[in-house]
Every structure is written in structure tokens, then in C-alpha cells.
Amino acid sequence: MTAVKDYQGTYLAQFQAHEKDHAAGPGWLAEVRRAAIHRFAELGFPTTKDEEWKYTNVAPIAQVPFQPVAAASATATAESLAWSCFFELDCPRLVFVNGHYSPGISFLAGLPKGVTATRLAKAVSAGTPALEQHLARYADLQNSAFTALNTALMQDGGFIEIPRGAVVEKPIYLLYVSTGDGGPTISSPRTLILAGRECQATVIEGHIGFGEGTYFSNAVTEIVADENAVIEYSKLHQESRTASHVGTVRVEQARSSNVTTHSFSFGGALIREDLNAVLNGEGAEAQLNGLYLMTARQHIDHHTTLDHAQPHCASRELYKGVLDGQAAGVFNGRVIVRKDAQKTDSKQSNKNLLLSEEAVINTKPQLEIFADDVKCTHGATIGQVDQEAIFYLRSRGIGISEARKILTFAFANDIIDRVKFAPLRDRLRDALFQSLAKRSRKEPA
Secondary structure (H helix, E strand, O other), X not given: OOOOOOOHHHHHHHHHHOHHHHHOOOHHHHHHHHHHHHHXXXXXXXXXXXXXXXXXXXXXXXXXXXXXXXXXXXXXXXXXXXXXXXXXXXXXXXXXXXXXXXXXXXXXXXXXXXXXXXXXXXXXXXXXXXXXXXXXXXXXOOXXXXXXXXXXXXXXXXXXXXXXXXXXXXXXXXXXXXXXXXXXXXXXXXXXXXXXXXXXXXXXXXXXEOOOOOEEEEEEEEEEXXXXXXXXXXXXXXOXXXXXXXXXXXXXEOOOOEEEEEEEXXXXXXXXXXXXXXXXXXXXXXXXXXXXXXXXXXXXXXXXXXXXXXOOOEEEEEEEEEEOOOOEEEEEEEEEEOOOOOOOEEEEEEEEEXXXXXXXXXEEEEEEEOOOOOEEEXXXXXXXXXXXXXXXXXXXXXXXXXXHHHHHHHHHHHHHOOOOOHHHHXXXXXXXXXXXXXXXXXXXX
16 A cells, blocks of 8 residues: 555544643643644655655554553553563563553662652653753654654653763663553553763663554654763563554764664564664764564564764664564664764664565665765675575484574574673573574474
8 A cells, every 4th residue: 555544633632632631731841742743733644655664554553543541441460461571670660551650560679869760741740850851852753743643642651860970780671561452552652761971871661562452552762862971772572463563762962972772573563663863972872783573474664863963973783684474574774974974983784584485674774974084884684594504403413493493593692692781681582582482383393
């Protein structure tokens, strides 16, 4: 399909239903919401005629009248989430179920003095000064209908503020859960992370889902790294097989800051992830890592932008994909080097492993360079499991199914090894093993 039938009226009505509540909050936020819903109405949902959405048809989202879940119905227990290898992590966590805060399975003990990790709604109610300066000031709602929709409808999410010089030993975990109960449901989680000068911290953002119902998660995260801040951010997808997820991550980096992002996708029917990192201070460094494992008819689309706005900045990007069955993948990575961003050093790579003849990947790494003293490279590879390596393993008495699993694990594990938090690395390997085991059971020994 090159066109989708807009159900914008559903979301306009949702906005109007809560407009009185919005008006009761800060005036600046009500103004931002109104601007966002007007922009959403102007943009409409994207279609495959739009270059940025050429290979991703959002009809499964645009043609379903998703409705928010009432707070009273947004319940989950530790037992109901035990199935996910991403639930229990040894670190402070904030849990949201269907867009609503769940205090019973959240805990924040052990945070250093001065570090704020709380609900965004609570921070808004408390009149936190930093919100007006930073919330909804970075993610581009003018050109993204989904970002505009999230900004208009956001109710809650995570707010993290790390003061100057603080060192946070354990990660702060923001977990967004969708239960898939009842009719088609929508949640609009919003996350704001403010990293002060010379601080060090790790943040994990997880999205998991269960149940047989159809749901749509439309998430936006803004990360602001001040001068000399060091931040590691991981985003995890373990959505249900009927779920749609559109995520936007926007990173703003000041002078000599260092930000590493990891994206891991193990589930969902339709996943779209837009990540835009702006190196807006001299000497800033960014590293973008990604791993996606898709099978059956799953569809995943990664659009990344590394925007070198200042000189003497460096970036590294490596995304790897494993696609099986009739899965479809998209990778569109842009590296932009602005006119004054001399001495830029950037390297971008996308590598894909196709495990079936029906799996498809559309990959497009690209450079846009407007400076003349830079060092930039990019590339992409698409291939299958090395047959010579399989022959070698089989000659050692290893079955073909196990040989394929070993080689695929080695291909993917390179990205997992880049995560510094050991408990998360272990859980990621568990998810990888589970994914590969499901496939190997379908293959002849």
C-alpha cells in the first residue's frame, strides 16, 4: 500500500477529552501540547510515498483506533513479568504498565544523593525547573507525526536528572510494560534524561509486552549530555508478536561529552526506531550500537542520524541484523558533517545475516559532508551463514542446526559484548539463545 487511511479523529478526540486536565498544568506544557496536536493534524500518518517511510507501511497502526488504558486497569505483578529475561535486573527501576506508573513493582533504593529518578508526571506537578527548558525541546515534532502525537498525548514516563560530578554505579532502569488486554490499546511513554557536567551514569529503557491483544507503543526519549558527561543508554525491545512500536530517541551532546547507545530488538510485529544524535560541542564522542533479530513476518526499521555540528568530534556506529522466515528489515543511517565541523572522524557500518531465502533487508548507509578536513567511512554487508565454517563444525561432529546456531550467536554476540553492565549482558545472551533455540527446533538436525 502506498496510502493509509487516517484515523486522526480518534487521537484528536483523545486530546480534547483531556484538554481540561492539560490546562490545569503548567501553561508552557499546555502550549507545547496544543502545538503538537495541531502539527499532528497537519502531518497525518506517513505513507510509503514518503522517502523516510518508503519500506515501512504503517497501515497496521493508522487504520486501528487505538485507545488508552485507564489507570485502574493498568496492573501487573512481578510474577506476571517473570517470563521476561529483562524484568529482574539488579538496579533501581521505575515500572510503567500501559502508560501508568506501577509503584508495587518499582524500587529506587541505592541512588546516590542528588540524583533524581522519578515519574515525569510527578516532576511536572512539582514544577521542576529543568522541565520547561528541556522537555519537548529536542525531539522533532515538526517533521514526525508520531513524535507530535506522543507530545500531545503523553501522560507519564521517566524523568532522570543527574547532578554535576555524580557517579551512578548501578544503572537506572525504566521499564515500560504493555499487557495487550482488551481492545486495541495505545500508550505514549515519554522519557527525559538530563546528565549534568562531568557525571557518569547508565540508563536502561525496556519495552516488553505480553497477551494476545493488539497494542501500540509510541515512545519518545530525550537525552541531554552536558559538558564532559559520560552516558551509556540501552533500549530493549521484547514486545509481543502482535505489537507495534514506534520509538524516537534524540540525543543532544555538549563539549567533550561521551554518549554510547545500544538498541536491542527481539520481538514485535512492527518496530520503527528513529535515533538522532547531535554532537553539538567540540570534542564530543558518540557510539551507536544495534542488534535486531526478526523472524516470521516481523518488520523492523532503524533510521539513525549522527549530526556532527561542531569540529573535532568522533562517532562510531555498528548495527547488526539477523533475519529469518519472511522477516523484513530496514536500515537507513545518515552521518551529517556540517560546514564548520572540521576534523570529524566517523565510521558507520551495517551488517546483516539472512537465514532464509524469504528474509529481506533494505540497507542504506549514507554520508552528507559539507566540510573538507574529515575522515569518514561507511558500508553495509548482506550475507548468509558461512558454508565453509558450517562444514568445519560438522566435521567436528556438530549437527547442522547447532553449527548454524553457534555461528549466528558469534555474529550477534559482538554487539552484546559492548554493553558494560554484566547482568544486562547475561540477560541479552539469554534472549539471544531463546531466539536461536526457537529457530533450531524447526530445522533438521
